[in-house]
Amino acid sequence: MPSITSATPLQIDQVCKTYCQGTSTVHALDGVNLTVQPGEFVAIMGASGSGKSTLLHAMAGLIQVDSGQVVVSGQDLSQLGDVALTKFRQKNLGIVFQAYNLIPALTAEENVRLPATDSGNLDDRVERLLDRLGMSERRSHRPMALSGGEQQRIAIARALICDPAILLADEPTGSLDSVTGTQICQLLRGLVDEEQRSVVVVTHEPHVAMWADRVVVMKDGTNLAEFETLGTRDPQIIANRYQESLGAEAVH
Numbered sequence: 266m267p268s269i270t271s272a273t274p275l276q277i278d279q280v281c282k283t284y285c286q287g288t289s290t291v292h293a294l295d296g297v298n299l300t301v302q303p304g305e306f307v308a309i310m311g312a313s314g315s316g317k318s319t320l321l322h323a324m325a326g327l328i329q330v331d332s333g334q335v336v337v338s339g340q341d342l343s344q345l346g347d348v349a350l351t352k353f354r355q356k357n358l359g360i361v362f363q364a365y366n367l368i369p370a371l372t373a374e375e376n377v378r379l380p381a382t383d384s385g386n387l388d389d390r391v392e393r394l395l396d397r398l399g400m401s402e403r404r405s406h407r408p409m410a411l412s413g414g415e416q417q418r419i420a421i422a423r424a425l426i427c428d429p430a431i432l433l434a435d436e437p438t439g440s441l442d443s444v445t446g447t448q449i450c451q452l453l454r455g456l457v458d459e460e461q462r463s464v465v466v467v468t469h470e471p472h473v474a475m476w477a478d479r480v481v482v483m484k485d486g487t488n489l490a491e492f493e494t495l496g497t498r499d500p501q502i503i504a505n506r507y508q509e510s511l512g513a514e515a516v517h
């Protein structure tokens with residue numbers, strides 16, 4: 266296992282999570298290992314039910330794992346109580362969901378400001394983010410008056426307001442048309458290339474995964490295989506590599 270340093274944004278070591286419902290038991294995560302480097306863009310692919318969202322939620326500290334370690338920027342999340350975990354998450358992780366999860370009663374700008382924990386330079390940070398995401402002109406609109414792509418831009422701005430080193434996104438383009446989805450992927454790529462953030466995206470889509478540096482393939486709660494994209498922006502190549510990976514042995 267690579268050594269954990271505070272500079273390693275994300276280290277997942279032998280993580281297991283089991284759900285029990287009635288008499289049935291689901292091993293949603295079954296010994297997952299994953300390290301995400303600074304300035305790396307990782308896509309997590311896999312069939313429905315393979316454990317992708319559970320893994321992302323474990324990385325975000327949104328669920329407790331049964332065993333194994335989730336270490337974010339040198340901090341083992343299991344060592345934090347609820348309040349400390351919430352504060353740590355706000356400062357160190359940005360999280361984006363398929364459904365945007367904006368507060369309907371607040372304007373776009375108010376949604377972006379909402380998670381800010383310190384007021385230092387807040388106006389400047391909001392301005393820069395709205396500008397960076399091309400949303401300055403739409404700042405006074407409520408979510409209902411924004412397109413899906415605009416809502417996702419605001420959700421990304423909100424996720425970045427505390428300047429986290431890591432952005433986690435669960436199917437961020439799942440509700441968008443392909444042109445808007447590509448714009449969001451380019452934006453995420455820019456956060457890696459221009460700002461050296463680490464980005465982890467859960468996706469079913471090769472045309473989303475192709476923007477990553479590395480694709481991790483999940484199957485039955487394990488990280489079955491992984492491959493580097495080597496800068497190809499060809500979804501067919503990614504789809505072929507993904508299919509080949511499903512025939513591969515587990516990475517452990």
Ligand SMILES: Nc1ncnc2c1ncn2[C@@H]1O[C@H](COP(=O)(O)OP(=O)(O)OP(=O)(O)O)[C@@H](O)[C@H]1O
Pocket residue numbers: 284285286291292293311312313314315316317318319320
């Ligand atoms: N809260 C829960 N309670 C019970 N079972 C759960 C819960 N969350 C996830 N599971 C189960 O764990 C397994 C993995 O689910 P998960 O949502 O991580 O898969 P996924 O790969 O993200 O699927 P999809 O692509 O359909 O979103 C599935 O069998 C799912 O039914």
